[in-house]
Amino acid sequence: MKLLVIGSGGREHALVWKLAQSPRVRQMWCAPGNAGIAEERLAKDQSLVECIAIGAEELPRLLAFAREKQADLTVVGPDNPLALGIVDLFQENRLRIWGPNQKAAQFEASKVFSQNFMEKYGIPTAKGDSFDDLETARAFVWKLNGECAIKADGLAMGKGVLLTETIADAEVALHQLMVERKFGDAGKRIVVQELLRGTEISLHALCDGRRFKLFPASQDHKRSHDDDEGLNTGGMGAYSPAPFLDDRQLAQVGQQLLDAWLRGCEAEGIDFRGILYPGVMLTKDGPKVLEFNARFGDPETQVYLTRLENDLVELLEASVDGALDETKLKWTPMPSVCVVMSGGDYPSASSKGKPITGLDEAAKFPNVKVFHAGTALAGDQIVTNGGRILGVTALANDLRSARDAAYAAVERIHFDGVHFRRDIAAKALS
Ligand code: AMP
Numbered sequence: 001m002k003l004l005v006i007g008s009g010g011r012e013h014a015l016v017w018k019l020a021q022s023p024r025v026r027q028m029w030c031a032p033g034n035a036g037i038a039e040e041r042l043a044k045d046q047s048l049v050e051c052i053a054i055g056a057e058e059l060p061r062l063l064a065f066a067r068e069k070q071a072d073l074t075v076v077g078p079d080n081p082l083a084l085g086i087v088d089l090f091q092e093n094r095l096r097i098w099g100p101n102q103k104a105a106q107f108e109a110s111k112v113f114s115q116n117f118m119e120k121y122g123i124p125t126a127k128g129d130s131f132d133d134l135e136t137a138r139a140f141v142w143k144l145n146g147e148c149a150i151k152a153d154g155l156a157m158g159k160g161v162l163l164t165e166t167i168a169d170a171e172v173a174l175h176q177l178m179v180e181r182k183f184g185d186a187g188k189r190i191v192v193q194e195l196l197r198g199t200e201i202s203l204h205a206l207c208d209g210r211r212f213k214l215f216p217a218s219q220d221h222k223r224s225h226d227d228d229e230g231l232n233t234g235g236m237g238a239y240s241p242a243p244f245l246d247d248r249q250l251a252q253v254g255q256q257l258l259d260a261w262l263r264g265c266e267a268e269g270i271d272f273r274g275i276l277y278p279g280v281m282l283t284k285d286g287p288k289v290l291e292f293n294a295r296f297g298d299p300e301t302q303v304y305l306t307r308l309e310n311d312l313v314e315l316l317e318a319s320v321d322g323a324l325d326e327t328k329l330k331w332t333p334m335p336s337v338c339v340v341m342s343g344g345d346y347p348s349a350s351s352k353g354k355p356i357t358g359l360d361e362a363a364k365f366p367n368v369k370v371f372h373a374g375t376a377l378a379g380d381q382i383v384t385n386g387g388r389i390l391g392v393t394a395l396a397n398d399l400r401s402a403r404d405a406a407y408a409a410v411e412r413i414h415f416d417g418v419h420f421r422r423d424i425a426a427k428a429l430s
Pocket of ligand 1: 126193196200222
């Protein structure tokens with residue numbers, strides 16, 4: 001089989017690494033990939049994965065490439081190409097592609113769509129409403145006493161959400177989104193929700209249009225600094241399983257949220273084939289959906305795929321073919337922990353061209369995998385090239401050992417301005 005993977009982050013490195021283990025894959029490209037992806041080899045014949053210089057949003061060029069190379073399956077990592085309709089485009093051209101089509105990707109691309117959908121189909125979520133007018137939005141934040149999550153409607157690299165505790169802060173947030181247009185046109189329409197309190201977990205469900213298979217729970221760490229201080233980021237670390245739900249509770253939560261979601265999809269004619277990733281708050285009134293994403297989480301993918309025992313190619317094919325009833329997900333009971341190493345100014349700015357040392361030493365730890373996110377090659381030297389640079393991921397017999405192994409490997413790696421959180425998985429261990 002010949003595979004094309006789209007994207008360039010830590011999630012895509014994990015996808016490529018796992019897909020490359022399938023004995024069925026004999027050639028793989030990644031567009032555009034990164035320095036770590038370019039070092040991956042296929043299990044079948046040890047040939048290298050090839051990175052090609054086509055951006056994840058260059059749909060016509062991606063289509064031309066997949067056609068020319070006769071890729072048997074294209075796997076889409078990031079949200080933007082999904083929202084732009086890459087799946088529809090490939091399908092119109094009779095090319096096989098994994099991911100939700102444009103209509104289904106709206107769950108992530110439009111917070112207004114998701115909020116309305118959740119209300120219509122009785123999916124527990126935060127009380128909220130959507131607005132395109134500043135004055136009515138202001139009246140609503142006053143009603144919530146300023147304790148709000150204020151969200152730009154469109155995609156904003158996971159950063160278009162402002163959390164506020166006071167009316168003054170909420171007014172500033174509304175101004176930033178709707179008047180200053182901090183996130184551009186994504187702020188034309190906004191959703192304002194009540195601020196939910198509790199423990200946040202990530203759920204992932206592989207869907208085939210008619211049914212879903214739920215993954216174990218995981219937990220991301222969204223804020224840039226320890227103790228959940230600092231700015232909201234794409235994610236600074238993750239681990240799985242998250243111990244806040246046992247298997248029975250997880251299945252219950254999955255049913256409570258996802259059965260209603262699936263009924264809604266059927267009623268609306270939405271054919272969702274891909275990963276549905278709901279962010280969920282476990283509140284004192286039960287689990288509530290904060291948002292839906294329509295792709296794998298980053299860095300959740302890194303911890304899931306190090307634990308997954310199935311052939312990922314087979315799972316993605318079953319998802320595309322509507323054949324998930326025949327598959328059973330298999331996970332190692334060993335927990336996995338991923339610590340993200342970023343540039344010091346992330347998420348405000350990215351790091352470029354700083355040499356990264358110690359990668360070889362880190363790779364010598366057993367059961368540790370260093371996934372690259374923002375890296376590039378400058379001659380023979382691997383250098384920084386983004387906000388999040390690496391995701392150091394370790395698997396061990398228990399969570400504490402996995403966390404210790406990940407941090408031991410992190411300590412071997414260095415680049416100028418390196419930053420990472422020191423409390424990944426701490427909530428589960430305390
Ligand atoms: P979203 O992109 O909607 O997931 O929001 C990003 C992050 O903001 C989430 O992962 C939560 O940590 C936080 N968040 C979003 N909505 C709410 C809410 N209603 N209450 C509390 N926190 C929220």
